Amino acid sequence: MRVDVDRLLSLASQGKLRALGRLLTLVEHPGPQALQVLAKVAPRAGNAQVIGFTGIPGAGKSTLVSRVITHLRRRGYKVAVIAIDPSSPYSGGSIMGDRLRMQEHAADPGVFIRSIPTRGLKGGLSMAALAMIEVFDALGYEKIVIETVGVGQSEVDVAHAAHTIVVVTMPGAGDDIQMLKAGVMEIGDIYVVNKSDKPEANKTAAYLQFALEKEGIGRGEGWAPRLVKTSAVLGQGVDKLVDAIEEHWEYLKKSGVAAKRLTSRRILLAKLMAEAMLSKSLEEVINETKSELEEVFKENVTAAFTLSHELARRAAERLLKEIKT
């Protein structure tokens, strides 16, 4: 069935959330339809601040994100949330309290929460997330919050595509430079010690401050990473965190880094789309020749590995043929 993208876009622009949801679904998977939607939304996009939240498990990231949304709403922003963390309540976590927390924003038309399925995505998490950013951005969402777990290549991709990376840690957990040097932890723009009502919060904050100053932790680019203490549960420090997020955005815009990150985000998206097309061809080649492959591997395992070359060749040829038609 042909989808009328223009109609969906016009409905979504009028605030019809179902239409928005359908557009998001269209860009989730790589292919001509996703490209069509992106080509239409991209000219309107490029204004939103993309804020990535990452951090260690148990640091209370989800509660904090929920509080940050509340504060952003109070400041008048339309907020979109893309949840990638499989343990996140937004992406189907199951702790009752967290479910309720999500409900907090369910009745607010200025908040749109979308979780990314961690399975079955043909182009991978990163592609889906980056494509969704363009859609939200085009439809006037001014702050786009992405919640990730901070491990794995997908999360690194997404983090790199964010304007602002908030790394959430907690008392006792940050006393280890190794941990901060893993994945996106080390490229934060803002570091949060959540649960700061707990003992050792000051020690952890002091430790982190030291790491930020002496160990070169943080993404840099002329911005000295900020440290904020919060207690999401008690509602403390969240306003300061949102201030820091806003200050970072102002800095990025003034310095021209925001525009630079927008371009790299889009090149990354085009790359992920291209990669997905190549993978799709490969997948098809393998499915079509499965029994043939099985035979080869049983009969002559030495020759079999040179098959990788053959598979890549066939996938490339198939793709070229497809593009031409």
Next chain:
Amino acid sequence: MRVDVDRLLSLASQGKLRALGRLLTLVEHPGPQALQVLAKVAPRAGNAQVIGFTGIPGAGKSTLVSRVITHLRRRGYKVAVIAIDPSSPYSGGSIMGDRLRMQEHAADPGVFIRSIPTRGLKGGLSMAALAMIEVFDALGYEKIVIETVGVGQSEVDVAHAAHTIVVVTMPGAGDDIQMLKAGVMEIGDIYVVNKSDKPEANKTAAYLQFALEKEGIGRGEGWAPRLVKTSAVLGQGVDKLVDAIEEHWEYLKKSGVAAKRLTSRRILLAKLMAEAMLSKSLEEVINETKSELEEVFKENVTAAFTLSHELARRAAERLLKEIKT
């Protein structure tokens, strides 16, 4: 510099661990050298049992793996460990106690531990892990243990390539069917309630047993997933776990499933290699045209996304040219 693969193989066969280490490094990254090594080792491989350990954080997986290694050694097996979990002591975790645990096996020539760097791998974690399996297998390691975190596509790939999947949970953590339905958790062959000296262990075990029987959790294929209670720290139940691992292996061999899994593992490896080659071409195309791409995105963002097609086309052409020469 040209590497003499035959010489390395012959040295590694004589038990020279440095030569083995170099072979592992050669297959870590996709390319002609990796293919050359694989083509040489594959005919000798196909005998080892690949055992994947996965589970929730905090369940004591690393301690349990270490105990399992000890038991496998007592039974006379040569054991290789591939550690993918970034929080694992084997892959550079930093908790002192864990480091010491690793040391347990450091002096034992019958145990080879190799951690997979979670960054900088051109072909991804799965490709590196699957290629290493072939090398270890060819060199007479009879049990190959893979430790993963169980989230992310790489871990799913690796788990699917394992003969036996051991899912490690702990008291209180398994009382939630949702959790068991995430990622590789639901395709276990053996489920372990570790820390079974803790209260609620029986409740969790009963719950899990119910899920295994009624919810269809487990990989199936004619094998009813087994439940084992252990306390890795107290050394309890580990022998029973190793019994279950052995029984599963016997079952796989008798039923013919072992051979089937060997073939799928190799097809997956050939696929990942082909995918890596396609990605490499794409990467090169993008690097060479970066400034051109930046211009296009700045000037005409609508047209820009159709560039994905163009990028894929160029990557495919480049690869075909490369393969021909």
